[in-house]
Amino acid sequence: MTASDLPPRHDVELGTAALRVLAHPLRLTVLALLRERGPATATHVADELGINPGAASYHLRRLAAGGLIEEEPDRGTGRERWWRSVHRQSVHDPATATAEQCDTGRAYTQAVAEVAADRLHRAAREVPLLPEDWLRATAYGDFLLRLTPEDTSRMRDEIFEVITRYRDRSGGVPEGTSPVFVQVQAFPAPGTALPPDAGA
Incomplete structure (x- = not known):
């Protein structure tokens, strides 16, 4: 079972400790790999991401310490530990966060943006190989809007409502589905919203 198969109650609101753990791309x-592909060992994670197994093991232990993953019961041996995601999705809303969570959340948000940019870069390399039906269905949009922070929050919430409707639809998974990443990015055009002394 992958994390996407879990019901909505398995979403987690990130506290300060979990935000610190995840403030690392x-x-x-x-x-994300555990949520998308299901349980894996440090060796599997290392092979998939092209990193050292020791580094993979370290990051898995940090995720476990943060309550984000757990060992898969009745699987593996003493030398080979299988890990699975505990939650379907991590949630951090700066609008409802404490002051401490907001500070830690900045590093987390930066890490999320870096991972999203990397995923988009990898997807771009696969565009020439996509089957025609998936090529017609994909969307790479870039829209410049003039919005207030309140407008942006409202638009974000409306988009999330649509995503939730598709994510939580009843009736099981239709035939022919594939994992699809829907990236939502809404941010001030770089250099336009910083306070006057931010670059000093």
Whole structure:
């Protein structure tokens, strides 16, 4: 079972400790891998991501310490530990976070943006190989809008409602599905919203 098969109650609101654990792009990538592909060992993670097995094991232990993954019961041996994601999705909303969570959340948000950019880069390399039906269905949009922070929050919430409707649809998984990443990015055009002394 992958994390996407878990029901909505398995979403987790990230606290300060979990935000600190996930304020690292590689850990976010490891967690996403477990959620997308299902349980894996440090060796599997290392092979998939092209990193040292020792580094993979370290990051898996950090994720476990943060309560984000756990050992797969009744699987593996003393030398080979299988890990699985505990939650379907991690949630961090700066609008409802404490001051401490907001500070830690900045590093987490930066890591999320870096991972999303890397995933988009890898997807771009596969565009020439996509089957025609998937090529017609994909979307790579880039829209420049003039919005207030309130407008942006409202638009984000409306988009999330649509995503939730497709994610939580009843009736099981239709035939012909494939894991699809829907990336939502809404941010001020670089250099336009920083306070006057931010570059000093």
